Amino acid sequence: MKNKYVFGGAIIVIFLGLMAYLFTQSNIQYENNFQIVKTKDKTVKATGAWVKSKNYEINKQNRTFTFYMEDEHGIEMKVIFDGTIPNNFESARSVVVTGKYTNGYFHAKEILTKCPSKYEGENVKASGI
Amino acid sequence: MVGSIVLSFALLCSLLAMVMYFLNYKGYKNTLNYGRIAYHAMAMLVIVAAALLWHAILTHSYEYKYVYDYSSSDLPLGFLISTFWGGQEGSFMLWLLLSSIIGIVLQSYSSKRGDLEPRVMAVFTLATTFLLVMVSPMFKNPFTYIWSDPMFIDIKNVNASLLSMPFLQNFIYSDGQTNQQFVKMTSDLYASLTSAGISVNQFIINGKGLNPQLLNFWMQIHPPILFTGFSMSTVPFAFAMAAMMKNDYRDWVKQSFPWVLAGAGILGLGIMLGGYWAYEMLGWGGYWAWDPVENSSLIPWIIGVASVHTLLVQRKSQNKGGTGKFAKTNLILCMLTYILVLYATFLTRSGVLGDASVHSFVDPGMLVYLFLVIFIGVFIVLGFGMLAYRWKYLSENIQTEESLLSRELALFTAAVVLCASAIIVFVGTSAPLISSAVETSFYNQMELPIVIIIGLLNGLSLLIKWKHSEGQELFKKSIPAGIATLVFSGVVIIFAGITNLMVILMIFATAFSLFVNLEIAIKIIRGNLKMLGAYVAHIGIAIFILGIIGSAVYSQEKDIDLVKGKTEQALGYDMTFTGWKPIDGGKKYAFNINVNKNGKKYAISPVMYISDYNNSLMREPAIRVGMTHDLYISPVGYDEGNQEAGTTVTLGVGESIDYKGTKITYTNFDQPDLTKMTSGQAISMGTKLTIEKDGKKYNIEPKIEGSMGNFSYVADQIKDANIKIQIKKVDPQSQKTDFIVEQLVKDTPEKVPQEVLSIQASIKPFISLVWIGIVIMVVGFFVSVGRRLKESFI
Numbered sequence: 001m002k003n004k005y006v007f008g009g010a011i012i013v014i015f016l017g018l019m020a021y022l023f024t025q026s027n028i029q030y031e032n033n034f035q036i037v038k039t040k041d042k043t044v045k046a047t048g049a050w051v052k053s054k055n056y057e058i059n060k061q062n063r064t065f066t067f068y069m070e071d072e073h074g075i076e077m078k079v080i081f082d083g084t085i086p087n088n089f090e091s092a093r094s095v096v097v098t099g100k101y102t103n104g105y106f107h108a109k110e111i112l113t114k115c116p117s118k119y120e121g122e123n124v125k126a127s128g129i
Numbered sequence: 130m131v132g133s134i135v136l137s138f139a140l141l142c143s144l145l146a147m148v149m150y151f152l153n154y155k156g157y158k159n160t161l162n163y164g165r166i167a168y169h170a171m172a173m174l175v176i177v178a179a180a181l182l183w184h185a186i187l188t189h190s191y192e193y194k195y196v197y198d199y200s201s202s203d204l205p206l207g208f209l210i211s212t213f214w215g216g217q218e219g220s221f222m223l224w225l226l227l228s229s230i231i232g233i234v235l236q237s238y239s240s241k242r243g244d245l246e247p248r249v250m251a252v253f254t255l256a257t258t259f260l261l262v263m264v265s266p267m268f269k270n271p272f273t274y275i276w277s278d279p280m281f282i283d284i285k286n287v288n289a290s291l292l293s294m295p296f297l298q299n300f301i302y303s304d305g306q307t308n309q310q311f312v313k314m315t316s317d318l319y320a321s322l323t324s325a326g327i328s329v330n331q332f333i334i335n336g337k338g339l340n341p342q343l344l345n346f347w348m349q350i351h352p353p354i355l356f357t358g359f360s361m362s363t364v365p366f367a368f369a370m371a372a373m374m375k376n377d378y379r380d381w382v383k384q385s386f387p388w389v390l391a392g393a394g395i396l397g398l399g400i401m402l403g404g405y406w407a408y409e410m411l412g413w414g415g416y417w418a419w420d421p422v423e424n425s426s427l428i429p430w431i432i433g434v435a436s437v438h439t440l441l442v443q444r445k446s447q448n449k450g451g452t453g454k455f456a457k458t459n460l461i462l463c464m465l466t467y468i469l470v471l472y473a474t475f476l477t478r479s480g481v482l483g484d485a486s487v488h489s490f491v492d493p494g495m496l497v498y499l500f501l502v503i504f505i506g507v508f509i510v511l512g513f514g515m516l517a518y519r520w521k522y523l524s525e526n527i528q529t530e531e532s533l534l535s536r537e538l539a540l541f542t543a544a545v546v547l548c549a550s551a552i553i554v555f556v557g558t559s560a561p562l563i564s565s566a567v568e569t570s571f572y573n574q575m576e577l578p579i580v581i582i583i584g585l586l587n588g589l590s591l592l593i594k595w596k597h598s599e600g601q602e603l604f605k606k607s608i609p610a611g612i613a614t615l616v617f618s619g620v621v622i623i624f625a626g627i628t629n630l631m632v633i634l635m636i637f638a639t640a641f642s643l644f645v646n647l648e649i650a651i652k653i654i655r656g657n658l659k660m661l662g663a664y665v666a667h668i669g670i671a672i673f674i675l676g677i678i679g680s681a682v683y684s685q686e687k688d689i690d691l692v693k694g695k696t697e698q699a700l701g702y703d704m705t706f707t708g709w710k711p712i713d714g715g716k717k718y719a720f721n722i723n724v725n726k727n728g729k730k731y732a733i734s735p736v737m738y739i740s741d742y743n744n745s746l747m748r749e750p751a752i753r754v755g756m757t758h759d760l761y762i763s764p765v766g767y768d769e770g771n772q773e774a775g776t777t778v779t780l781g782v783g784e785s786i787d788y789k790g791t792k793i794t795y796t797n798f799d800q801p802d803l804t805k806m807t808s809g810q811a812i813s814m815g816t817k818l819t820i821e822k823d824g825k826k827y828n829i830e831p832k833i834e835g836s837m838g839n840f841s842y843v844a845d846q847i848k849d850a851n852i853k854i855q856i857k858k859v860d861p862q863s864q865k866t867d868f869i870v871e872q873l874v875k876d877t878p879e880k881v882p883q884e885v886l887s888i889q890a891s892i893k894p895f896i897s898l899v900w901i902g903i904v905i906m907v908v909g910f911f912v913s914v915g916r917r918l919k920e921s922f923i
Contacts, residue, residue, distance in 0.1 A: 007538065007541070007542050007545070011542070011545055011546065011549060012545065012549060015549040015552070015553070015575075015579075016552075018575065019552070019553055019556060019575060022571050022574055022575060023556060023557075023560075023567060023571065025571075026567045026568040026570050026571040027560070027565055027566075027567060028565065028566045028567065028568060029564070029565055029566075030561075030564050030565065030566065043568075045566055058766065060690065060766065060768070060885075060887060063688055063765075084765045084766055084887075085746065085766075087342070087411075087412075087745060087746065087747050087748060088342075088743055088745045088747075089745055089746075090743065090744050090745040090746070091743035091744055091745050
């Protein structure tokens with residue numbers, strides 16, 4: 001019976017240690033305040049909304065996709081993504097970008113778009129037809 | 130309504146079955162039959178409810194919110210059927226339906242094996258009860274009417290001929306930004322419609338449709354298989370509970386073994402199909418992204434596989450009588466498998482992964498969140514409470530120590546390593562709970578050494594005898610497989626020029642496992658084929674890992690711009706974009722690329738389209754499947770070239786303008802019939818212009834036609850004047866109109882437009898091994914099921 005605990009215990013201790021270390025190394029925080037995003041030196045997941053009025057730009061030479069995002073306080077930031085416009089982007093209500101803020105823009109390595117599942121009441125205003 | 134009533138009765142039956150079975154376990158002999166009747170009544174009611182939901186979907190009954198939200202009238206039959214599980218409510222319904230059917234099998238199975246039935250079924254019906262509460266009108270009911278909560282319905286989905294009804298005008302809204310119009314569906318509107326003698330199904334004539342990413346062949350197969358795996362994971366939990374209830378830990382091992390194996394096989398297949406779907410559909414080139422939703426179904430699978438290993442030890446050590454080894458471990462692992470399935474449900478359904486995952490469901494509300502917490506909490510408390518209650522007895526019945534070099538210990542170590550692997554995925558996947566996340570490198574770095582250990586361990590453990598082996602003997606036995614491993618690994622490493630030490634170790638470990646299993650399998654083929662299961666499964670896993678190494682570590686990728694008609698060279702292929710053609714009735718566009726590799730020619734067509742569903746550009750990759758590698762072409766974008774799209778001019782009535790020597794005068798604007806417009810009837814808005822060219826006068830009448838929310842711009846052209854005019858925008862108040870004016874034959878020859886297709890091409894070496902490996906593994910699982918099923922009669 002002892003062997004069981006020696007083997008199992010040793011493996012678990014090694015892996016838990018390694019895991020705890022790697023977890024802190026590869027840990028990414030979510031941030032929905034762009035004021036903080038702009039000052040952080042670490043990779044973060046910034047969550048906000050696409051600023052539709054500022055449109056987006058697809059640069060084919062450099063293969064980048066540029067758009068503007070704003071957080072709930074209305075703070076805007078420019079986002080440059082290494083890649084092209086993601087599927088579903090146009091209808092995205094909220095966008096999560098993973099990357100770092102440098103040189104006046106957010107350099108995103110990853111984009112995740114969340115789509116609305118239904119039309120929310122507050123966005124639909126009564127019209128006077 | 131009927132559906133909800135049927136489900137409510139099913140819930141009552143489920144509760145009744147649970148109580149009756151429990152009473153029977155407590156010694157009331159005559160309640161067993163009531164339990165059985167109640168269970169079968171429940172299962173039948175659930176099947177009826179499922180049939181009702183399918184019926185509602187197939188007959189386009191948009192009075193149900195679920196049908197409106199996830200289906201549409203233009204969906205083909207296959208996708209309509211799979212709409213059933215397209216949303217939250219329906220996927221719970223699918224889970225419930227499959228659980229009910231599996232319960233019927235389980236009831237029959239357990240009734241033939243001693244006094245097992247009341248205990249197993251009492252626990253199993255607890256699970257179905259929770260699922261039934263989940264789909265009850267309180268929570269995620271698929272039979273909720275569309276008017277029960279106010280909801281905005283796009284006006285294009287409403288019967289246009291009914292839009293003129295006066296009472297309706299108070300319910301029409303428009304979005305200030307997009308000018309889209311909606312009807313606010315409320316219970317008031319429902320009452321008005323009913324009093325006007327109009328049914329909701331006459332009023333709402335189309336649904337929102339299914340997300341285009343779900344419109345894939347595998348949508349029809351992957352969810353049912355995955356949920357079958359989920360449903361089957363309830364069974365080992367029920368068996369473990371049953372064992373603890375009776376305080377007898379001997380028979381449950383044999384009895385639950387076929388279920389554990391079959392469940393793990395099916396869940397594994399389900400997970401793989403999800404990966405294959407991602408590879409074929411999503412276009413990012415991979416099959417596994419360590420996405421929390423994928424991970425959450427992987428965790429219970431790994432634990433289930435771990436339990437197979439320790440169950441085997443207990444089963445084997447029972448041969449000489451007694452309970453056998455690792456009884457506690459087995460109880461814990463079997464219960465954890467189901468609890469982790471519930472945890473996966475919690476993660477994906479409660480909204481906690483909202484920002485973290487591509488396919489997590491949106492926030493379902495506090496009530497559902499709490500209910501999911503209670504659901505999982507009850508099973509944890511019940512399972513582990515029972516274990517704590519029996520702990521003393523179990524500890525006193527522990528078996529003797531094993532030798533260091535015994536297969537028992539090797540198998541136990543395998544389970545521990547698998548658990549460690551599951552813990553890694555668990556921790557990473559749960560990170561969003563503390564509003565954080567891990568990079569995928571976390572998983573890759575952690576799992577790599579585990580895979581190496583698993584490979585070596587798997588090879589060794591099969592060479593070690595039960596109870597005890599001598600070191601020397603083990604060494605001797607491993608010589609044939611060892612030599613084969615060294616040769617194979619050497620060839621692969623040199624041929625592929627691999628320098629990464631971890632990858633070398635991984636290839637070595639995997640090859641060792643592969644060859645040991647092959648060696649044993651070949652020996653067995655001549656003997657008892659039923660014994661083959663484990664070896665086949667392990668061979669499958671080894672092939673799968675080799676596929677991962679090839680496709681993940683050695684895939685090459687390149688971004689290419691293909692100018693139409695111009696051949697580009699990349700990754701050893703000559704590629705020529707030859708043009709596009711509409712497919713699927715003009716809904717999608719296929720971009721044809723001729724590929725030539727060393728004289729072998731074929732065409733490959735990635736697809737792009739703008740989806741009506743979400744107004745977004747959707748892309749589908751094209752894959753050329755090969756024995757040694759796949760060529761994977763993911764479309765990025767398409768540029769039609771700089772064709773002149775005409776000049777936009779703004780004119781008020783009576784004004785004129787000169788366009789390339791042609792005088793254009795805006796003479797008249799036809800005011801549309803506004804009452805017609807608001808009532809949703811088709812209207813036509815005309816403009817009249819005169820054109821003077823070379824002294825001749827012409828009349829031209831571009832128009833806007835259509836009905837509310839669905840206008841088309843009809844251009845008009847005069848050949849003799851070489852001009853084409855289209856309306857772009859009309860301001861109804863000032864009647865100022867934007868026109869797009871262009872020449873039919875251009876004066877100045879422009880430069881030839883260049884059509885450019887941008888793609889991302891990649892080569893995935895040996896990716897087919899990933900799929901082949903899993904399929905072999907699943908076959909192995911089922912060979913074992915056959916064998917263990919025979920042994921399960923006690």
